[in-house]
Amino acid sequence: MPGNTRIERSAAELYRDDPERADALVWGRRDTLKGAALAAMGLAVGSAIPFARHLPRGVVPAALAQSGAPQFLEMEGKARLILQGERPLNAETPEHLLDDDITPADKFFIRNNGSVPTPAADPRAWKVTVDGEVNTPLELTLGELEARFPLVTLRLQMECGGNGRSGFAPQAAGNQWGNGAISNAEWTGVRLRDVLRAAGLKESAKFTGQHGADTHLSAQGPAISRGMRLDKAMDEDTLIAIRMNGAAIPQMHGAPARLIVPGWPGSLSQKWFTRIELRAAPHTGRGMGGTSYRIPVRPIVPGSRNNGADFVDMESMPVxxxxxxxxxxxxxxxxxxxxxxxxxxxxxxxxxxxxxxxxxxxxxxxxxxxxxxxxxxxxxxxxxxxxxxxxxxxxxxxxxxxxxxxxxxxxxxxxxxxxxxxxxxxxxxxxxx
The missing domain is CATH 2.60.40.650 (Immunoglobulin-like)
Structure with a gap:
């Protein structure tokens, strides 16, 4: 080919590889789409773009924005979820599969922090401990919890704290969730506050620390152990759940018992729940402090390093x-x-x-x-x-x-x-x- 001939990348490739150059080529000095670029963009998305004149500068059409085809989970009993990671296993529910008012178990997203424990031989004999800043420490089986405290059934949202992470630029660390790390199952269980009151809260009890049976992939300690302010633990919708959608909780989702802390990061909804301690100071377990489930009080430079010293715990999730x-x-x-x-x-x-x-x-x-x-x-x-x-x-x-x-x-x-x-x-x- 002649030496002065240049082959330009497609609009899709250009926006993926060099967005600044793409903007320079696609947009003229007057911030309107050029004719040739508009035609190229229409060709890239497969049709004319009737509202192209309103496309904001720097916004890549959604049809071109995705880089690469997603991988999908192939697992018996689960829908075709978007695979986010295999070790530990994490998978996201595509938005169009979230159409049910009550999320079925097969469409429930998967969020693990470590190894999935061995299933309980006798779920009703599974024990939950309440200790720390209480007058009467408790150790109750699920059978005793169900017999002693009123059961409630509620539809409750549970959302990964990193849901939407793929929207950040530059890219932040962790699974690049879209919008599908969310569920709205119907949970049956006992109110956590009823159990805490039975243990007799001391005045010094201000925070909780939650514990589960899952271990870190290194086999060194728990996979995650987070805590919250006592106010949220005493919310009437915070549950020790023993059933999901009227059936036993699936093993992948925390059987035989898990916490449900609706509206706050899902990491607080401890799976394979075994113990809650009441504390005078914030919990220091894995997943607490630093930048873990914490957000800046004041904006920081995107892409910069930060130890999270002036961050605050993420609580109520955004709209x-x-x-x-x-x-x-x-x-x-x-x-x-x-x-x-x-x-x-x-x-x-x-x-x-x-x-x-x-x-x-x-x-x-x-x-x-x-x-x-x-x-x-x-x-x-x-x-x-x-x-x-x-x-x-x-x-x-x-x-x-x-x-x-x-x-x-x-x-x-x-x-x-x-x-x-x-x-x-x-x-x-x-x-x-």
Whole structure:
């Protein structure tokens, strides 16, 4: 070929490999898409882009944003989850599989920190200990817990503290979760506060430390042992769960008993639960202190190192939404001009007051209907209809607003080394025709 001939990368490759150069080529000096670049981008996504004039500078179309095809978990009794890691095993639920109001066991995401323990020979004989800053330490079997304390059944959200981590730039450490490290199962168990009160809390009891039977992959000590403020332990929705969706808890999800601490990082919902200690000072177990499940009080430089000395423990999870009626990359018949959509939204200890959707790259937004939760700490169903002016490539952007008025941001905020709290606006690509 002639020496002065240059082969340019595709738009998809360019945005993945060199976003600054991609912006320079795709956008003109007046911040509008150039004709040739617009045609190339349309070719890359497989169709014309009717609202291309509204595509914000620097935003890569969702159809081009994903780098590489995900790996999927192949496990008996589990849906086709996105594999995040094999040692320890971690897998994410694709958003479109979160359409059930009550998350079935097969669609429940997997989050492990170490080795899965051997199943209990007799689940009802499994023992739970309460000690530390209490007047009467307790050691109770699950059979005794069930006989002694009232059972409650609630739909409760449980979300990994790193859910949304892939939204951070630069990349933070840990599994690169999208939005699918979330579940909303129906849990049956006893209120933790009833058990703590039976042990007689001392005035010095201000914090908890939770313990489980799983060990670190190195076989040196526990896989994780976290704690929380006593206020959250005494919340009426914090449970020692013994059943999930009316059946025994699956071994992968913490059988025969686990804590459910809804609305806060899932690492507090100790699997294979064996002991809770009441403490006068914060717990110092594995997964506490430093940058573990902690976020900056003041913004830090993205990508910088930090020992977390001035961080605070992450507590109530931020507002988030998922679209469950249509998978990313859905193709619709030519001539489709409206689409009924739905999804779920949640906001940690708070509730969701609004969900808004855009199909023109955020130029305009349309309010969706948001249902009330069946009980506190359950996610909420949202639904509505969007319109398409023509065939072509569209993106459905969706954002939720919590009961305190905080809305999902356009980009992940408050970068931190271990990637907690990223909850940017989400988007799904749809091709009409």
């Amino acid at each position: 988030r939404s998922v679209l469950t009626s249509h998978a990313h990359g859905t193709r619709l018949p030519a001539g489709t001009r409206s689409l009924d959509i739905r999804g779920q939204a949640w906001a940690g200890d708070l509730s969701v007051r609004a969900v808004d959707v855009s199909v023109d790259f955020g130029q305009s937004w349309q309010a969706m209907a948001v249902a009330a939760p069946p009980n506190r700490h359950s996610w909420q169903r949202w639904s509505g209809r969007v319109a398409f002016p023509s065939d072509g490539y569209f993106e459905i952007w969706y954002r939720a607003t919590d009961s305190n008025g905080r809305m999902q941001p356009h980009v992940a905020a408050n970068w931190n080394p271990q990637g907690y709290g990223a909850n940017p606006i989400s988007r799904v690509a749809v091709l009409v025709g």
